[in-house]
Amino acid sequence: MAKQLITLIVNGDSYEVAAAPHQTLLEVMRDILNMTGTKRGCTAGSCGVCTVNGEQGEAILSCLALAVEWDGRPVTTIEGVEEGDKLHPVQQAFLEYGAVQCGFCTPGLVMSAKALLDVNTDPTEADINEAMAGAICRCTGHIKVKKAIREAAKALREREVNDGAS
Amino acid sequence: MARVKEDTAVVGKNWARLDGADKVSGRSIFADDVRLTGMLYGKVVRSPHVHARILSIDTSAAEALAGVKAVITPEDAKDIWLGINQPLLPTESVMHVGHEVAAVAAISEEIAARAAALIKVEYEPLTELLDVEKAMEDDALQLHEKAKGNIAWKQEEEHGDPDAVFAACDVIREDTYITNPSHNCFAEYHVCVADFSSPAKLKMWTPTQTAMLFQQSLAAGFKLPVSDVRLLTLNTGGGFTGRTSTRPHHFLAALLSRKAGRPVRLRSAGDEEFIMSRAGGRVTYKLRSGATKDGKLKVIEADLLFDTGAYIESQMIVTTLTSKYIHALYPIEASRYRGRLIHTNNLPYYFHHGGGIAQFQFALGQHMDALARDLGMDPVEFNLQNAVEEGYTTMDGAFYASCGLKECIEKTAALAGWKDKYGKLPKFKGIGIGIGAMASGAKGLFRHDTSAAFVKVTEDGKASLFVGIPDMGQSSHTTMAIICAEVLGISPEDINVVSGDTDSDPLDVGAFIQRGTFNTGNATKNAAMDARDQLTKKAAELLEVEEAVLVFRDRRVYPEGQEDKAIPFKKVVYETLHSQEGRFVMGRGFYSSPLEKGTMAYSFGAQIAEVTVDPGTGVVTVDKMTASHDVGRAINPRIVEGQMDGQIFSGMSQVLYEEILMEDGQVMNPSRLDYKMPRAFEMPEVEHIIVESIDPNGPFGAKEVGEGPIVCTMQAIANAVTNAIGTQVKEMPLSPWRVIKAIKD
Numbered sequence: 001m002a003k004q005l006i007t008l009i010v011n012g013d014s015y016e017v018a019a020a021p022h023q024t025l026l027e028v029m030r031d032i033l034n035m036t037g038t039k040r041g042c043t044a045g046s047c048g049v050c051t052v053n054g055e056q057g058e059a060i061l062s063c064l065a066l067a068v069e070w071d072g073r074p075v076t077t078i079e080g081v082e083e084g085d086k087l088h089p090v091q092q093a094f095l096e097y098g099a100v101q102c103g104f105c106t107p108g109l110v111m112s113a114k115a116l117l118d119v120n121t122d123p124t125e126a127d128i129n130e131a132m133a134g135a136i137c138r139c140t141g142h143i144k145v146k147k148a149i150r151e152a153a154k155a156l157r158e159r160e161v162n163d164g165a166s
Numbered sequence: 167m168a169r170v171k172e173d174t175a176v177v178g179k180n181w182a183r184l185d186g187a188d189k190v191s192g193r194s195i196f197a198d199d200v201r202l203t204g205m206l207y208g209k210v211v212r213s214p215h216v217h218a219r220i221l222s223i224d225t226s227a228a229e230a231l232a233g234v235k236a237v238i239t240p241e242d243a244k245d246i247w248l249g250i251n252q253p254l255l256p257t258e259s260v261m262h263v264g265h266e267v268a269a270v271a272a273i274s275e276e277i278a279a280r281a282a283a284l285i286k287v288e289y290e291p292l293t294e295l296l297d298v299e300k301a302m303e304d305d306a307l308q309l310h311e312k313a314k315g316n317i318a319w320k321q322e323e324e325h326g327d328p329d330a331v332f333a334a335c336d337v338i339r340e341d342t343y344i345t346n347p348s349h350n351c352f353a354e355y356h357v358c359v360a361d362f363s364s365p366a367k368l369k370m371w372t373p374t375q376t377a378m379l380f381q382q383s384l385a386a387g388f389k390l391p392v393s394d395v396r397l398l399t400l401n402t403g404g405g406f407t408g409r410t411s412t413r414p415h416h417f418l419a420a421l422l423s424r425k426a427g428r429p430v431r432l433r434s435a436g437d438e439e440f441i442m443s444r445a446g447g448r449v450t451y452k453l454r455s456g457a458t459k460d461g462k463l464k465v466i467e468a469d470l471l472f473d474t475g476a477y478i479e480s481q482m483i484v485t486t487l488t489s490k491y492i493h494a495l496y497p498i499e500a501s502r503y504r505g506r507l508i509h510t511n512n513l514p515y516y517f518h519h520g521g522g523i524a525q526f527q528f529a530l531g532q533h534m535d536a537l538a539r540d541l542g543m544d545p546v547e548f549n550l551q552n553a554v555e556e557g558y559t560t561m562d563g564a565f566y567a568s569c570g571l572k573e574c575i576e577k578t579a580a581l582a583g584w585k586d587k588y589g590k591l592p593k594f595k596g597i598g599i600g601i602g603a604m605a606s607g608a609k610g611l612f613r614h615d616t617s618a619a620f621v622k623v624t625e626d627g628k629a630s631l632f633v634g635i636p637d638m639g640q641s642s643h644t645t646m647a648i649i650c651a652e653v654l655g656i657s658p659e660d661i662n663v664v665s666g667d668t669d670s671d672p673l674d675v676g677a678f679i680q681r682g683t684f685n686t687g688n689a690t691k692n693a694a695m696d697a698r699d700q701l702t703k704k705a706a707e708l709l710e711v712e713e714a715v716l717v718f719r720d721r722r723v724y725p726e727g728q729e730d731k732a733i734p735f736k737k738v739v740y741e742t743l744h745s746q747e748g749r750f751v752m753g754r755g756f757y758s759s760p761l762e763k764g765t766m767a768y769s770f771g772a773q774i775a776e777v778t779v780d781p782g783t784g785v786v787t788v789d790k791m792t793a794s795h796d797v798g799r800a801i802n803p804r805i806v807e808g809q810m811d812g813q814i815f816s817g818m819s820q821v822l823y824e825e826i827l828m829e830d831g832q833v834m835n836p837s838r839l840d841y842k843m844p845r846a847f848e849m850p851e852v853e854h855i856i857v858e859s860i861d862p863n864g865p866f867g868a869k870e871v872g873e874g875p876i877v878c879t880m881q882a883i884a885n886a887v888t889n890a891i892g893t894q895v896k897e898m899p900l901s902p903w904r905v906i907k908a909i910k911d
Binding site: 030034036037038039040041042043044046047049077078079081082087091094095096097098100101102103104105106107110128129130132133134135136137138139140141142143144145146 | 182183185186187188189190191192193194195196198199201351352353354355401402403404406435436638639640641804805807808811812813814815816818837838839843844845846847849852
């Protein structure tokens with residue numbers, strides 16, 4: 001099938017690429033843009049390692065999203081989460097509370113958690129469980145991942161209070 | 167004998183993993199992320215048949231496809247053998263579904279897949295042998311000439327006089343258990359990048375638990391000197407006993423690369439991951455044990471039958487391991503063991519997380535729980551009464567220099583509120599205990615069990631630590647940095663861990679059989695001590711004191727008791743490196759157990775599971791796990807907890823969820839959607855208890871925590887289910903239908 005010229009906006013930068021209609025966002029990001037932070041897992045939407053955030057910050061499985069659908073629509077990947085030279089509170093909490101082991105699923109877990117906390121900084125256990133339901137993590141047993149998300153939520157709430165005060 | 171915990175500055179505190187910042191920000195590189203100039207993409211042609219003769223292979227259409235750079239068939243793989251009886255590519259018959267027949271390399275994954283589909287293989291189906299019992303019948307088809315009766319491996323062992331001891335027992339019990347095929351399901355699929363464009367030197371990037379054994383295996387396969395095979399280990403996305411030896415794809419990628427003269431990446435896709443990988447196979451455990459009426463366990467007999475599938479590589483290790491663990495937990499007077507590995511046309515199986523030991527303990531732990539009930543005893547009381555202690559030597563010669571098993575059982579039972587719950591819970595609620603032991607390393611399984619380390623101290627007061635052990639998530643690199651920092655008196659954050667290149671890595675057998683913290687930890691400690699010794703002369707000179715009184719701590723050096731005189735560590739290093747005679751500081755250390763064979767240190771643990779069983783659906787919910795582990799000394803407590811969490815997950819997953827559903831030799835659920843594992847919402851609350859018995863031989867007293875906890879989990883959950891429904895479910899996983907069946911029967 002003929003390729004289409006599209007503009008992907010990844011982490012605020014625009015890239016003009018020629019993508020075949022069947023090529024996924026994951027393939028184009030990894031194989032054309034060489035952005036390998038987003039990992040390739042089952043490529044069938046069942047493991048969650050390829051999760052990125054869409055326009056509204058929502059969690060997107062980039063292995064199931066067609067690149068052409070994302071023409072002109074902003075996407076945030078794990079490479080775009082850090083705040084300047086500092087880790088984002090979600091990343092910081094993952095690091096500090098032992099939510100990282102082999103690290104292969106970590107980018108997807110961080111992006112799933114961020115999608116939740118971007119819209120809800122006071123999640124219930126059920127909210128966290130729902131947000132992480134699409135993720136497989138063989139190493140951590142999700143225990144410290146959930147702890148890190150609770151701690152990140154706390155840090156984000158504190159930041160909201162501080163931002164409000166200043 | 168209580169040993170004193172050494173006063174330490176960095177050991178025993180919570181440290182974030184040193185590679186953590188890279189892992190949370192997408193900077194960590196895995197093999198699938200490797201991009202090389204001119205790199206091609208491989209695809210394997212696999213057998214759709216269980217057992218069939220190959221009549222012809224026609225590669226002409228594939229070779230004619232634009233973009234295809236290499237095609238290999240069994241002709242190209244002659245004389246390359248994997249394990250005992252397995253040619254890399256079969257010249258006569260395919261032996262199992264998914265058997266590799268040919269492979270292609272092309273300029274894109276898409277073209278490679280199209281080319282693979284164009285390879286025409288003509289097969290003539292042969293009689294299939296899928297059942298272990300049938301494979302053992304006298305007139306059964308012989309799958310391998312050398313495996314008479316399809317017995318791939320057999321181990322028989324007897325200690326004491328089991329028949330006489332049985333005769334003197336008051337209570338004798340027999341049970342048969344089954345564990346079903348499973349899959350490692352690491353997050354990172356099987357993948358490797360091979361660069362064999364110069365046929366004299368092979369370079370390979372691949373996830374592994376042991377670069378050393380991979381290097382040796384590839385060198386043997388391609389008849390190269392070992393030093394001409396260079397293994398480059400990047401991050402490894404999980405191991406779980408599944409990356410301890412090479413697989414066909416490693417050799418196929420190399421062959422494709424040699425033929426094409428360009429680097430080749432080969433990665434399994436979709437259902438391939440489930441038919442190429444070898445995790446646990448189906449195993450039957452026939453157990454018999456006897457005790458006297460005062461509750462003393464006297465004798466254990468075990469007869470294990472493994473479906474090892476079409477080929478055997480190093481799976482025979484499983485009988486060595488399981489035969490030892492009969493003796494590990496209880497001082498018994500006699501034992502009898504038989505383990506047999508049987509060939510069938512099922513996938514060649516290897517190990518799942520727990521290495522066969524945790525799965526064996528699923529059986530033994532349930533059997534012991536039932537024996538306790540037969541004796542009219544509370545299982546916690548039974549285990550406490552019979553548990554091994556420090557200073558004990560098992561019947562097969564394992565000496566326990568440290569042992570916190572009873573402390574684990576007592577503390578876990580107390581925290582879980584066992585006494586208030588056992589026998590007092592409402593119907594369909596249950597509580598169960600599992601106990602376990604695990605060796606830290608095992609000399610004799612290989613020629614040696616050595617680890618080595620180098621420490622290079624740099625003039626900024628920091629250090630590079632060279633180790634050969636891979637870090638596949640267990641945080642060994644950070645653990646080694648903590649040990650090194652403790653000795654040099656600096657911070658783990660000052661240590662740059664250099665690892666993952668066999669050209670520069672010190673010798674290390676690898677990260678399995680739980681040898682990392684103990685063996686590589688001791689090697690690291692020795693290397694750091696050697697480096698420190700190279701600094702003491704100058705430090706003593708600067709401080710004008712004897713070398714013996716120097717303390718290295720908090721990035722300073724001072725005479726003991728005189729912190730006010732401290733000088734910066736960095737100054738000592740600088741003055742040493744820039745001394746007139748021209749010095750360097752490069753510590754070397756190694757560790758090899760003084761034993762001829764066996765293990766110097768064992769960890770112990772106890773776990774209590776609390777479950778709810780839905781009598782309508784048979785679904786088991788794990789409500790809570792209380793877990794303890796005697797780690798000797800926790801080098802990094804939060805990582806110890808993380809290891810316990812992960813193993814509780816994996817044990818729960820194996821005992822309740824995971825099963826490769828086989829039908830006529832085919833995998834019926836080859837996807838991560840259909841092969842079930844718990845998700846975040848299914849995980850219970852976990853309480854951790856770290857027991858520190860301070861092993862006299864471990865680095866700062868430490869022992870393993872990489873596989874000990876999982877040994878307790880499966881049996882604890884199974885025993886809790888028995889407690890909830892009043893009968894044992896003897897086949898794993900305890901899927902809803904098996905639980906319902908057990909309730910109805």
